[in-house]
Amino acid sequence: MIVNVNNGVVLDTATMELVGERTVVLEDDVIIDVIDGPSSVAADLDVDASDQFVMPGFIDAHVHHFIVTMDFVRLAKMTSTEIAIAMANLSAATVKRGFTTVRDTGGDVSGLMKAIASGLCTGPRIARAGRTLSQTGGHGDFRHRDVPVPSCGCQIEGDANTHVVDGVDACRKAVRYELRDGSDFIKIMSSGGVASPTDPFDNIQFTAEEIRAITVETDHRKTYTTAHGYMPDAIRQAVDNGVLCIEHGNGIDAEIAAHMAALGVTMVPTLVTYKAMQEVGAKMGMPQVNLDKNDGVFDMGRRSVQIAKDAGVELGFGTDLLGEVQPWQNQEFAIRAELESAADVLRSMYVTNVRLCGMQGRVGTLIPGAHADVVVSTADPLENLAALAEPDATLSAIIHRGHPVRLS
Numbered sequence: 001m002i003v004n005v006n007n008g009v010v011l012d013t014a015t016m017e018l019v020g021e022r023t024v025v026l027e028d029d030v031i032i033d034v035i036d037g038p039s040s041v042a043a044d045l046d047v048d049a050s051d052q053f054v055m056p057g058f059i060d061a062h063v064h065h066f067i068v069t070m071d072f073v074r075l076a077k078m079t080s081t082e083i084a085i086a087m088a089n090l091s092a093a094t095v096k097r098g099f100t101t102v103r104d105t106g107g108d109v110s111g112l113m114k115a116i117a118s119g120l121c122t123g124p125r126i127a128r129a130g131r132t133l134s135q136t137g138g139h140g141d142f143r144h145r146d147v148p149v150p151s152c153g154c155q156i157e158g159d160a161n162t163h164v165v166d167g168v169d170a171c172r173k174a175v176r177y178e179l180r181d182g183s184d185f186i187k188i189m190s191s192g193g194v195a196s197p198t199d200p201f202d203n204i205q206f207t208a209e210e211i212r213a214i215t216v217e218t219d220h221r222k223t224y225t226t227a228h229g230y231m232p233d234a235i236r237q238a239v240d241n242g243v244l245c246i247e248h249g250n251g252i253d254a255e256i257a258a259h260m261a262a263l264g265v266t267m268v269p270t271l272v273t274y275k276a277m278q279e280v281g282a283k284m285g286m287p288q289v290n291l292d293k294n295d296g297v298f299d300m301g302r303r304s305v306q307i308a309k310d311a312g313v314e315l316g317f318g319t320d321l322l323g324e325v326q327p328w329q330n331q332e333f334a335i336r337a338e339l340e341s342a343a344d345v346l347r348s349m350y351v352t353n354v355r356l357c358g359m360q361g362r363v364g365t366l367i368p369g370a371h372a373d374v375v376v377s378t379a380d381p382l383e384n385l386a387a388l389a390e391p392d393a394t395l396s397a398i399i400h401r402g403h404p405v406r407l408s
Contacts, residue, residue: 001402002027004039005374008049011381013056013350013365016343018382024054026372029401034366045404047397049376056364057100057124057373057400058388059353060329062247062270062318065090065126066107066161069323070277071285072195080160087112090326091123097329097391100373100400101125101363103318103356105187105226105247106132106140108160122405125371127357129226130183131163133174133214138205139189139196139228140164168213171206175217184358186218190227190243191234194277194294195322201293202251204234208241215242223358226268232256239265245356247318249308250274250300257311266352267313269305270320272332274298277325284324305339316356317349334389342385372402 002025009020025033025041033039068086069075078086091112094102102124109128116123134140140162147157156174157164163174175186190206192199199205211225218225219242226245227238232253235246239260246260249267260267274297281291308315319332336345354364362371376397379387387394398406 001045002041002043003045003047003372003399003402003404004041004043005047005049005054005376005397005399006038008052008054008376010034010366011053011055011346013346016346016382018053018380021050022054024366024374026374026399026402029372031366031368031370031372033368047376047399047404047407049397052396053377053380054366055375055377055381056350056366056370057375057398058098059101059103059317059349059357059364060094060099060319061103061268061316061353061356062105062320063094063102064106064320064322065104065109065112067322069285070281070325071323072287072290074285084111086323088115088121088123090323091116092121093326094124094329095122095400095405096398097327098375098388098395098398099124099329100375100398101353101357101359102127103353104128105318105320106161110182122400124400125359125363125373127184127359128182129185129187130178130181131158131161131174132187132189132228133171134158134162134164134189135205135210136164136166138164138199139191139193141196141199168209171210172213172217175214179217179221179223185223185356186214186225187247188214188225188227188238188243190229190238191231193228193230194274194297195290202231202234204237206237208237211238211241211243235260239263245316248301248320250297250304252304252307254307254311257307257313260308261312265313266316266356267308268316268318268356269301269308269336270318270332271298271301271305271335272328273320273322273325274301275331275335276321276328280325302335302339305336309340309344314352315344315348316352317345330391331389334386337385342382345385346381372399374399
């Protein structure tokens with residue numbers, strides 16, 4: 001299929017400048033040309049982007065397909081078939097909001113990726129962490145309280161979302177298993193968090209030796225380890241032992257931010273999830289213990305963005321929305337637009353996120369040879385980034401893998 005996106009003002013993500021007017025020519029899943037003026041190629045579909053703005057498909061660096069509901073009690077009782085259907089629905093909705101590439105940071109999505117590839121459902125391109133690694137009683141340990149004690153230290157417990165591991169041997173084995181299974185990177189839980197039931201928000205998880213065993217394996221595989229982390233002491237232990245990216249980072253201070261910058265550690269803020277939990281979590285069945293832990297975390301996160309920027313920490317763009325609140329995904333644009341320049345936010349999405357996904361030259365850019373993922377907006381992203389928070393009102397066209405997802 002050949003698609004011409006005609007006469008739009010194109011965002012050059014290498015310079016974060018608008019270049020117009022241009023015609024973007026797509027053939028199947030490849031951009032074959034970006035030209036000044038009309039295309040001479042006869043297209044199966046012509047998209048009129050006159051007086052509009054053409055961008056690469058959006059990229060979210062922190063999603064969870066597997067956590068299909070905020071009601072964790074209900075999630076634990078859902079069958080694998082129910083979860084699979086819900087994941088497919090969430091995946092299709094993601095693309096309809098303009099997010100054509102995502103970085104899934106926890107949960108087994110191998111079946112979903114196969115279903116997308118075979119056409120059984122619609123969904124974004126996915127860079128995946130696979131099952132996260134959590135210590136017993138850590139942020140990823142959602143098991144019932146009366147689980148039996150493992151018979152040996154090398155034993156791996158868990159489910160389709162998490163490997164619960166304790167000790168160097170178990171950590172090493174779990175990482176090797178996930179990399180063998182096709183994970184693009186590895187995620188560990190280095191501190192407490194909002195969504196987990198048994199761990200304090202501000203505690204440190206894993207030991208230095210366990211983390212080092214994990215990062216040695218990802219180094220050997222020429223990839224990286226990212227860590228869920230909030231407070232400075234947990235983040236310091238993670239980055240001092242080879243972790244190259246921090247998810248969330250809401251509780252950072254100037255000292256740890258400077259340390260992260262010196263080590264070249266990236267941070268992925270996920271601000272909208274705390275706002276969503278604060279405003280609608282109770283209605284969606286989120287337990288009160290988690291709602292209590294979430295109190296004040298959104299404001300912490302807003303402060304952390306400025307602290308990180310002042311220190312020179314490279315920022316990604318993520319959302320971390322769970323289940324029913326995933327339709328809030330685009331609101332991260334409006335939140336970040338209050339804290340940073342539009343160019344910086346777009347750079348986080350189109351440059352940093354692309355690197356974190358390992359998809360340089362393939363997504364996040366409108367150049368020949370890149371994948372055919374395009375969004376057309378009636379709003380100028382550099383002048384009114386917050387308008388992207390309302391995709392139904394702002395996005396007139398979404399093209400994914402060379403085929404239209406939305407045309408208005």
